[in-house]
Amino acid sequence: MNNQSEYEAVISGIGIVSPLGSDKQMVWENICRKKTGIRKAVHDDLCFNSGVPFISPVDYMHEFKKLNNRKNKRFMRRNVLFFLEALNLAIEDAKIGKQVADNHQDIAIITTCGDAGTDFRLFLPSVLRSIDEKSGTREVNMKIFGSRGLALLDPYFLIYDLLNSANCFAAIEHGINGDSNNFIMSGGAGFHSVKAGWEVIKSGKTKIAITGVTESLLNSAEMQYLYRRFGYPGKAVNGDNAIIPYSDEKEGLFFGEGAVVLILEEYNHAKNRGAHVYGKIHSYATCVDLNPELFSGDAGGEGVMRCLKKCLDMHEDDKKNVTPSLVITAGMALKNEDDGELHALKHLFHDTPGIHYATFKPNFGYIGPVSDVLEFVIGLLAMKKEQVPPVKNLGNKARGMNFNVSDKEYTASINDVLSLAKGLGGINSALFVRKI
Amino acid sequence: MRKKRVVITGLGCICSIGNNVPQFWHNIKESTIGIDRIKAFDVSTFPVTTAAEVDIENNEDLKAAFKAFGYRNKGHFLGYYAVMEAFKDAGLHNNEKLTENTGISLGASSIYPSxxxxxxxxxxxxxxxxxxxxxxxxxxxxxxEFLDDLILFNRNTDTIVRKIVKDLKLKGPAYTLQTACASSGNSIGNAYRSILHGEADIMITGGCDAMVNYLGMSAFIHLKALSTTRDPYRASIPFDVNRNGFVMGEGAGVIVLEERTHALKRGVPILGEITGYGTSNNAYRITDSSLDGKTIALSMERAIHDAGINKKEIGYICAHGTSTIQNDFTESTALRMVFGDLLDNIRINSIKHCVGHTISASGAISAINTILSIKEGCVTPMKNIERIDPECRLNIPRTLEYCDLNAAMVNTLGFGGQNVSLVFKKFE
Known part of the structure; x- marks a missing residue:
């Protein structure tokens, strides 16, 4: 899908809440210093009992502005609070506070919420009082539940557990009545909300679309499931070497949390008000790998290739003409996903000189759909600063990764950024932006 | 730039009154009530006892299909089942070339732990x-087996979409959406825009849900949203003066959308056309909408504007009509705000009196009902409505009414404040 409309969409505001901080400059500097947000799980972490050794959490929630003044805070999960904070930062960055207040009916709000697992603590008090002790199975007895457990259930657990709650609370907080939608998928789907916001602007339905993504899955149920399903690297001894993408020596990832909001704006609207523009959205694509396994991607890379080709509107005979300056790779540190990505990138770009590459899972951990947009934001900052950031834990030792990567930041002319996102189970998305 | 046109070339449905589209359509025309005492679990101590369940246990075909499905999620299974029907209905099966640029956009169900x-x-x-x-x-x-148990904690809402893509070899875009009760409305809108913007030629879209389980029911019992009427025939009575809540339903509705010239080229029967999609956010409260209905009206206005039609062309509206006191009043107020006196001549119904509220599937099943209503030129009745609430003042048929319909609208309103309206037209 590419930009063939009379309306063009640019990115005019960014707000992030990440394990490496929420100030863009600070996060950029942390990336350049090859810092990581991954740390050992400690007793106070929600997921401690899951046995997961490392996580990449947002440890500074107490610093969020307005956090304690928010109405209905008790109904908000961590991912909602992250999103609201990122949204405020994005509105501030784009300087559209007045626009949001004056044109709230027309502003679109489109989100991707990570599928954070059910927090069983919501149900447990009621469940524990509804077990038929005589049965020996510890199963919930429906008669007991109806007469006793039901009353003990948190009456608002549905609100707390609502999958579109980040979208709704954000709309309530800012009074936004425009085009509204919420995608719910794991990694690889972070760009879906950007795509939908872009469509709304392209079709002339709005001048401003708030798009964003949020995830917080660091609870014990979720971690138990994800780590047992996908595994984690036993060799990790500290956060710094916890994730090594494309590595022959170890495989596996650690999870994090956070949120990102991008303000999309119709180009002339942004230009006329003198907004700072980070980049213009050029094209986008998404698809799923066709290998039969539900929980892993295709090592052959056919799906990634299909996604990239669609995004760049490429055909076999003109592939050499497409030269993105900077490619942000997913680098999941999972064998099938990494192999598939490497095959696709080699096939499409191996003979194209001048492409720079970067990948950021070792810095942020894997944050589901948030990773997609967060890593893309680092690409946008690189384009703005004309600096290619260093890549942590990669170098030349990585399996077959003989691309143009460096462990030190360096200056380069970056005119466009192609960001590739992958999710568990073979979801692929790509977003291509160009400098104005 | 000239707007592309998007037509409907396939339908699939499973709910309490039918395991396929012909059964559903036959029964909805008869106003067959698919609501009964809950069988899924012992409700003898529960304040709510009725639901519109899909009975898998007593249907050998469904039972075998559920077993073969691969994982234990009833909502996802229903979605998969309806997708297969729609896929075949659209003539997409056994034709890999057609799946090259076919995508999916599905409103998928939430899962609560077993x-x-x-x-x-x-x-x-x-x-x-x-x-x-x-x-x-x-x-x-x-x-x-252990992971199967844990997956119920990890909701993995998008697993169903990945499974469908992999099984049907769909090479186009894949989306999973969740906007509570508006999920399938939003997913249809997203699919429609995907085709308009050239992202795909064909999109399989709709929604699925199965929340008739003890935690799903408990969530809405606590919010006092469910009907406490024990008589299944009168439990779900949208717009009736005696309504007191909605009845939980289960099911899936799936529609195949296709770019018009693509459909014409392959000569597939065209069932109708989607011409408008409007959405808005109440930005009011998570649990309810403002009684003035302004933001619901906004979503309808946007859909009509998107369709580029005159309001007079709308002959039928399939309302969200949940049977809760507030929803039906607010929606009626919004309808009056948008259509004014025209509303008196527009036939209106809600299918929830038959199939209950199927949450993430409700918009899609309503859309199927609307597409078939336009195609056959009729509006299905609501036989169990005794007295229409004078505060709603709607033109609700009690018997099947035949009429020439050119355009019709579907409303679907989601918990959290998400509103969706869709406009469908007769294909000409």
Missing amino acids: RESMAMASRFAATNKTWVDNIPEQEKRTKE
Whole structure:
């Protein structure tokens, strides 16, 4: 899908809440210093009992502005609070506070919420009082539940557990009545909300679309499931070497949390008000790998290739003409996903000189759909600063990764950024932006 | 730039009144009530006893299909089942070339933990050990079985979309959406825009849900949203003066959308056309919408504007009509705000009196009903409505009414404040 409309969409505001901080400059500097947000799980972490050794959490929630003044805070999960904070930062960055207040009916709000697992603590008090002790199975007895457990259930657990709650609370907080939608998928789907916001602007339905993504899955149920399903690297001894993408020596990832909001704006609207523009959205694509396994991607890379080709509107005979300056790779540190990505990138770009590459899972951990947009934001900052950031834990030792990567930041002319996102189970998305 | 046109070339449906589209359509025309006393669990001590369940246990075909499906999620299974019907209906089966630029956009169900999973959680809560360590040796299952239990905690809403894509070899875009009760309305809108913007030629879209389980029901019992009427015939009575809440339903509705010239080129029967999609956010409260109905009206206005039609062309509206006191009043107010006196001549109904509120599937099943209503030129009746609430003042047919319909609208309103309106037209 590419930009063939009379309306063009640019990115005019960014707000992030990440394990490496929420100030863009600070996060950029942390990336350049090859810092990581991954740390050992400690007793106070929600997921401690899951046995997961490392996580990449947002440890500074107490610093969020307005956090304690928010109405209905008790109904908000961590991912909602992250999103609201990122949204405020994005509105501030784009300087559209007045626009949001004056044109709230027309502003679109489109989100991707990570599928954070059910927090069983919501149900447990009621469940524990509804077990038929005589049965020996510890199963919930429906008669007991109806007469006793039901009353003990948190009456608002549905609100707390609502999958579109980040979208709704954000709309309530800012009074936004425009085009509204919420995608719910794991990694690889972070760009879906950007795509939908872009469509709304392209079709002339709005001048401003708030798009964003949020995830917080660091609870014990979720971690138990994800780590047992996908595994984690036993060799990790500290956060710094916890994730090594494309590595022959170890495989596996650690999870994090956070949120990102991008303000999309119709180009002339942004230009006329003198907004700072980070980049213009050029094209986008998404698809799923066709290998039969539900929980892993295709090592052959056919799906990634299909996604990239669609995004760049490429055909076999003109592939050499497409030269993105900077490619942000997913680098999941999972064998099938990494192999598939490497095959696709080699096939499409191996003979194209001048492409720079970067990948950021070792810095942020894997944050589901948030990773997609967060890593893309680092690409946008690189384009703005004309600096290619260093890549942590990669170098030349990585399996077959003989691309143009460096462990030190360096200056380069970056005119466009192609960001590739992958999710568990073979979801692929790509977003291509160009400098104005 | 000239707007592309998007037509409907396939339908699939499963709900309490039918396991396929012909059964559903026959029964909705008869106003067959698919609501009964809950069979899924013992409700003898529950304040709510009725639901519109899909009975898998007593249907050998469904039972076998559910077993073969691969994982234990009823909502996802229903979605898969309806997708297969729609896929075949659109003539997409056995034709890999057609799936090259075919995508999917599905409103998928939430999952609440089963009783077995809760039993595991309760053991876990008793100690500081990990879950695996908490399972007594004699109960230890294989790793895969254990993961199946855990998956119920990890909702993995998008698993159904990945499964469909992989099984049907769909090479186009894949989206999973969740905007509560508006999910399938939003997913249809997203699919429609995907085709308009050239992202795909064909999109399989709709929604699925199955929340008739003890936690799903409890959530809405606490919010006092469910009907406490024990008579299944009168439990779900949208716009009736005696309504007192909605009845939980289960099901899936799936529509195949296709770019017009693509459909014409392959000569597939065209069932109708989607011409408008409007959406808005109430930005009011998570649990309810403002009584003035302004933001619901906004979504309808946007859909009509998107369709580029005059309001007079709308001959029928399939309302969200949940049968709760507030929703039906607010929606009626919004309808009056948009259509004014024209509303008196527009036929209106809600299918929830037959199939209950199928949450993430409700917009799609309503859309199927609307597409077939336009195609056959009729509006299906609501036989169990005794007295229409004078505060709603709607033109609701009690018997099947035949009429020439050129355009019709579907409303679907989601918990959290998400509103969606869709406009469908006769294909000409």
